[in-house]
Amino acid sequence: MKSRKVLMVAGEVSGDLQGAHLMEAIQQIDPEIEFFGVGGDNLKRRGMKLLYHSHSLAVVGITEVFLKIGPILRALKGLKQFLNQERPDLLILIDFPDFNLRLAKMAHRRGIPVFYYISPQVWAWRTGRVKLIAKLVKKIVVLFHFEVPIYESAGVDVEWLGHPLLDIVKPMLTKEEALQKFGLDPKRRTIGLLPGSRFHEVQRLLPPLLEASRLLLQEIPELQFIIPLAPGISPSILSPYLQDNSVPVKIVEGWTYDVMNLSELLITASGTATLEGAILEKPMLIIYKVSFLTYLIGRALVQVDRIGLVNLVAEEKIAPELIQKDVTPQKITEEAVRILRDPILYQRMARAMSGVRRRLGQPGAAKRAAQIVLSLLQENKL
Numbered sequence: 618m619k620s621r622k623v624l625m626v627a628g629e630v631s632g633d634l635q636g637a638h639l640m641e642a643i644q645q646i647d648p649e650i651e652f653f654g655v656g657g658d659n660l661k662r663r664g665m666k667l668l669y670h671s672h673s674l675a676v677v678g679i680t681e682v683f684l685k686i687g688p689i690l691r692a693l694k695g696l697k698q699f700l701n702q703e704r705p706d707l708l709i710l711i712d713f714p715d716f717n718l719r720l721a722k723m724a725h726r727r728g729i730p731v732f733y734y735i736s737p738q739v740w741a742w743r744t745g746r747v748k749l750i751a752k753l754v755k756k757i758v759v760l761f762h763f764e765v766p767i768y769e770s771a772g773v774d775v776e777w778l779g780h781p782l783l784d785i786v787k788p789m790l791t792k793e794e795a796l797q798k799f800g801l802d803p804k805r806r807t808i809g810l811l812p813g814s815r816f817h818e819v820q821r822l823l824p825p826l827l828e829a830s831r832l833l834l835q836e837i838p839e840l841q842f843i844i845p846l847a848p849g850i851s852p853s854i855l856s857p858y859l860q861d862n863s864v865p866v867k868i869v870e871g872w873t874y875d876v877m878n879l880s881e882l883l884i885t886a887s888g889t890a891t892l893e894g895a896i897l898e899k900p901m902l903i904i905y906k907v908s909f910l911t912y913l914i915g916r917a918l919v920q921v922d923r924i925g926l927v928n929l930v931a932e933e934k935i936a937p938e939l940i941q942k943d944v945t946p947q948k949i950t951e952e953a954v955r956i957l958r959d960p961i962l963y964q965r966m967a968r969a970m971s972g973v974r975r976r977l978g979q980p981g982a983a984k985r986a987a988q989i990v991l992s993l994l995q996e997n998k999l
Contacts, residue, residue: 628713633657779978809880814847828946
């Protein structure tokens with residue numbers, strides 16, 4: 618019997634992680650399905666035959682795309698050839714909309730069904746994409762319950778299954794074990810610094826974070842700092858910034874959720890990390906900075922007044938946001954000190970994060986999505 622082929626495209630670090638969990642859930646039901654596509658180390662470890670590595674394609678911002686336009690166009694051309702030659706039974710897309718919707722058009726023209734797992738954030742900007750998705754996509758799964766009516770109104774077959782991160786965000790160690798493993802002082806208060814998962818994010822956010830750590834230590838001397846490296850960010854990327862840094866900062870690879878869990882406060886780049894922190898009920902300060910041109914274009918297009926996912930899910934600003942020119946060591950320090958010195962505010966933020974966790978639904982999203990994938994493959998076989 619001919620084995621079925623699935624082409625999966627996850628162009629971001631978070632998509633690679635969630636795609637790997639979906640792939641694992643599918644393999645538990647049918648281990649014979651072959652997976653090809655774009656992803657990172659998590660999908661590769663699960664057994665995907667990588668056609669392109671997501672690190673070569675991932676960008677943050679609009680103008681930053683031009684820096685990777687060559688690899689992006691080559692990947693699209695190569696995937697078009699794959700669609701023509703291999704004729705996969707299903708295309709699974711994970712977020713990454715500008716790239717993935719072009720690929721969806723190619724698949725649609727060839728009669729290959731498209732399953733969009735983890736939908737684009739059409740509620741935030743470029744809402745017109747909903748009509749295109751309705752035309753190209755067989756089924757879409759959304760991360761947040763409030764997205765369902767947006768797609769339903771356009772006639773999209775949409776389903777909310779809960780957030781996949783609820784099954785993923787699980788520390789492996791107790792706080793005490795983690796403190797010992799990472800060489801941290803249990804008597805000190807730990808601040809987790811998360812400068813992002815892409816090179817340009819780290820480039821923009823790490824310098825003000827490191828300077829803020831110096832200022833914070835002057836205000837609260839018992840603090841200590843730790844950075845959990847995002848997948849794809851090597852210590853060598855951070856080392857030029859750390860060489861002249863007067864404050865010791867621990868760097869940890871591969872233990873992100875344990876670092877988050879032991880941290881009293883997270884100072885994090887906007888993105889999936891904010892939801893991961895919320896699942897662990899951690900108070901946080903969100904920072905976001907892109908190129909000036911990207912920011913200007915974004916301001917004209919974005920239709921929400923909050924940038925942090927935790928604030929969007931909560932439908933109120935439960936975590937402070939520092940954006941663009943406000944991402945300064947002084948303002949980071951001011952906000953962090955305000956949270957750390959006010960136990961009532963701190964507890965209120967922790968409770969609000971717990972509320973966000975409840976709004977993300979029930980665990981088991983990847984297993985439920987796997988059943989949808991199998992039903993789509995069965996339909997395509999008939």
